[in-house]
Amino acid sequence: MTRTISVVLLDDVSGALRGPDLELLTVARTLGTVRAVAFDAPSDAALEALGAYGVADVVRLDVDGEPHLTGVAAAALEPVVDDARVLLARATFANKEVLARLAHLTGAGLVIDAARVREHEGLVAGWKRVFAGSWDVDSVVTTDLALLTVRPNAVRPEPAATAVSPVVRVVALDAAAAEAAAGGVRLVSRTLHEVSGSARPPLAEASVVVAGGRGTFGDFGPVEELADALGAAIGATRDAVDEGWIEHDAQVGQTGVTITPHLYIGAGISGAPHHRGGMQASEVIVAVNSDPECPIFEICDFAVVGDLATVLPQAAAALRARQA
Amino acid sequence: MARRIVVVVKHVPNIHSARAFADGRTVRGAEDGSLNELDEHPVEEAVRILEGLDEPERAASEIVVVTVGPAEAVDALRRAFQLGATTAVHVGDDALAGSDYAGTARVLAAAVRKVAADGPVDLVLAGMAALDGLGSVVPALLAAELGMPQLTNAGKLELDGATARVERVVDGATEVLEAPLPAVVSVNDHINRPRFPNFKLIMAARTKPVTTWTLADLGVDATEVGEAGARTRVLSAEPRPERAPVELHVDAGSGGEALAEFLVRRGLV
Numbered sequence: 001m002t003r004t005i006s007v008v009l010l011d012d013v014s015g016a017l018r019g020p021d022l023e024l025l026t027v028a029r030t031l032g033t034v035r036a037v038a039f040d041a042p043s044d045a046a047l048e049a050l051g052a053y054g055v056a057d058v059v060r061l062d063v064d065g066e067p068h069l070t071g072v073a074a075a076a077l078e079p080v081v082d083d084a085r086v087l088l089a090r091a092t093f094a095n096k097e098v099l100a101r102l103a104h105l106t107g108a109g110l111v112i113d114a115a116r117v118r119e120h121e122g123l124v125a126g127w128k129r130v131f132a133g134s135w136d137v138d139s140v141v142t143t144d145l146a147l148l149t150v151r152p153n154a155v156r157p158e159p160a161a162t163a164v165s166p167v168v169r170v171v172a173l174d175a176a177a178a179e180a181a182a183g184g185v186r187l188v189s190r191t192l193h194e195v196s197g198s199a200r201p202p203l204a205e206a207s208v209v210v211a212g213g214r215g216t217f218g219d220f221g222p223v224e225e226l227a228d229a230l231g232a233a234i235g236a237t238r239d240a241v242d243e244g245w246i247e248h249d250a251q252v253g254q255t256g257v258t259i260t261p262h263l264y265i266g267a268g269i270s271g272a273p274h275h276r277g278g279m280q281a282s283e284v285i286v287a288v289n290s291d292p293e294c295p296i297f298e299i300c301d302f303a304v305v306g307d308l309a310t311v312l313p314q315a316a317a318a319l320r321a322r323q324a
Numbered sequence: 325m326a327r328r329i330v331v332v333v334k335h336v337p338n339i340h341s342a343r344a345f346a347d348g349r350t351v352r353g354a355e356d357g358s359l360n361e362l363d364e365h366p367v368e369e370a371v372r373i374l375e376g377l378d379e380p381e382r383a384a385s386e387i388v389v390v391t392v393g394p395a396e397a398v399d400a401l402r403r404a405f406q407l408g409a410t411t412a413v414h415v416g417d418d419a420l421a422g423s424d425y426a427g428t429a430r431v432l433a434a435a436v437r438k439v440a441a442d443g444p445v446d447l448v449l450a451g452m453a454a455l456d457g458l459g460s461v462v463p464a465l466l467a468a469e470l471g472m473p474q475l476t477n478a479g480k481l482e483l484d485g486a487t488a489r490v491e492r493v494v495d496g497a498t499e500v501l502e503a504p505l506p507a508v509v510s511v512n513d514h515i516n517r518p519r520f521p522n523f524k525l526i527m528a529a530r531t532k533p534v535t536t537w538t539l540a541d542l543g544v545d546a547t548e549v550g551e552a553g554a555r556t557r558v559l560s561a562e563p564r565p566e567r568a569p570v571e572l573h574v575d576a577g578s579g580g581e582a583l584a585e586f587l588v589r590r591g592l593v
């Protein structure tokens with residue numbers, strides 16, 4: 001029998017659903033009847049959004065254990081996908097591993113970091129941009145169940161033609177099963193980082209990112225000013241992080257956050273391969289650099305040769321003037 | 325106590341080279357291939373763990389590096405020797421071509437079990453990601469295959485007798501995790517700074533023996549790995565379409581306005 005359920009793992013259902021989750025629901029609808037799954041009880045706002053996106057079937061996983069442990073989360077999800085064709089989750093580090101363990105439990109095929117998801121001859125296909133954005137790879141999952149982590153900005157969120165009333169059911173994992181699934185791992189402590197400048201969107205899911213590097217010489221003021229004018233998140237190079245100019249969570253690159261925004265603006269950044277690995281799949285790339293020979297200009301759509309300390313504030317002012 | 329540590333390392337195309345696919349597979353030639361840069365960190369971490377031991381225990385300890393890949397992958401093992409590995413295993417077999425995450429983890433697990441057959445393994449170390457596939461899932465899958473606890477993306481690792489404790493920063497949270505040994509631990513590039521190899525190790529690395537195992541040696545069925553066993557199939561792999569040439573604006577007082585005008589023109593604001 002062909003499976004028609006398309007499961008979406010929601011990351012945060014405590015408030016209104018955020019863009020990336022709405023994107024997943026939009027993609028999932030093209031692949032089957034959507035079932036939404038979360039590790040917490042969805043808020044009224046989340047349920048309203050789910051209804052608007054056409055999701056009637058909502059599962060709350062009730063885990064008598066530590067769902068932040070990969071093995072436990074995967075075990076809790078297993079019964080929710082047994083009749084499913086596909087499960088989609090945001091491309092966070094935790095989700096990658098949870099889906100990997102779930103793949104191990106179910107024999108499912110796994111695609112990590114798909115930038116587009118679609119149907120191909122009855123199978124689920126995931127497309128991604130790899131090798132620092134220089135190659136495009138498209139693959140299909142050949143097993144009955146497909147597990148994919150999906151990058152933000154894959155599609156524009158779109159509500160369903162007709163809204164429905166979601167019904168929440170609970171699927172439980174008992175203490176003994178959770179203990180076994182933890183496999184000996186114990187979470188000693190977990191501390192969420194304070195989000196500084198929380199008016200800005202989170203870096204990993206932002207559709208616009210303004211990033212600063214060594215060329216800021218420690219003054220991220222111009223970067224912040226342009227980011228504010230654009231409603232953008234702030235990124236940085238590892239060098240800027242190592243200098244202590246900005247927190248580690250802002251590092252973009254192969255060992256930092258990988259971003260795929262519609263627009264990336266890099267200021268005072270040379271464009272080293274380590275940095276490019278994390279941003280080169282951005283749709284439109286803009287750079288401001290005083291050196292006309294800098295490597296990042298080779299991968300740009302628009303480049304300004306100039307001093308970021310004057311160029312960025314001027315751009316911000318021009319954008320603000322336009323909005324006023 | 326003496327320690328026996330397995331470090332799994334991958335041979336990948338150098339990120340500074342023009343990386344490419346042929347027939348849906350990564351090109352991994354000897355000239356531009358290298359040890360995955362992020363796998364220098366688990367090797368260094370293993371060396372440090374041994375350095376923390378007393379002399380007789382250190383002498384009885386071992387760092388076994390294992391790679392799964394084509395013949396050229398031996399280069400990655402030679403590099404690992406330079407960084408301080410004591411023993412090296414190359415798993416090579418034509419049937420491995422086209423392996424996906426699941427197949428790779430299955431073979432690595434079989435290799436770890438074979439190493440453990442000669443004497444218990446205390447720890448399996450891995451990098452946080454291979455810089456070609458960038459999946460970051462092989463360590464978690466390897467732990468599942470081996471039935472060992474997983475402690476991944478560690479920025480700090482402490483071994484205390486038969487317990488491992490890691491600290492890691494993931495998705496905006498700092499976590500401390502603990503598990504009994506043997507465990508699979510993947511480490512990130514903040515955990516240590518790999519040393520530059522000394523002359524003695526560089527010379528020795530050239531001639532140290534590398535053990536080669538085939539699937540038959542590991543008792544792994546060829547249909548479970550490679551293209552035959554893969555749960556994903558590459559439909560196409562193409563170079564990204566050429567970008568339009570860059571619009572370059574040299575700032576003479578209106579660079580910021582030009583930038584804003586570009587964003588407006590492209591509908592980005």
Ligand SMILES: Cc1cc2nc3c(=O)[nH]c(=O)nc-3n(C[C@H](O)[C@H](O)[C@H](O)COP(=O)(O)OP(=O)(O)OC[C@H]3O[C@@H](n4cnc5c(N)ncnc54)[C@H](O)[C@@H]3O)c2cc1C
Nearest residue numbers: 213214215237238253254255268269270274275290291308
């Ligand atoms: C294992 C490893 C992992 C790494 N991972 C990452 C990673 O994840 N992310 C990352 O970013 N890096 C990473 N790096 C570091 C990376 O290799 C580069 O060193 C780094 O990206 C360079 O940062 P930068 O562009 O800010 O500095 P630089 O390369 O020093 O470039 C500064 C640029 O600023 C320009 N400039 C100077 N003054 C001005 C001005 N007034 N106005 C405009 N432009 C100006 C200069 O022309 C120059 O091009 C890693 C390195 C290693 C070894």
Ligand SMILES: Cc1cc2nc3c(=O)[nH]c(=O)nc-3n(C[C@H](O)[C@H](O)[C@H](O)COP(=O)(O)OP(=O)(O)OC[C@H]3O[C@@H](n4cnc5c(N)ncnc54)[C@H](O)[C@@H]3O)c2cc1C
Nearest residue numbers: 111332333392424425450451453454457458459460461462
């Ligand atoms: C561009 C690209 C995209 C791919 N996409 C998919 C996909 O969507 N689904 C899929 O199932 N497969 C995919 N693969 C195949 C997959 O990458 C290989 O199976 C690979 O060997 C393991 O994954 P990784 O390179 O992402 O490793 P990661 O999971 O990123 O590696 C983490 C660590 O595991 C260890 N390790 C990984 N591979 C080996 C090895 N061969 N030998 C020894 N140690 C190793 C290293 O310590 C490494 O640091 C893809 C490969 C490429 C090149």
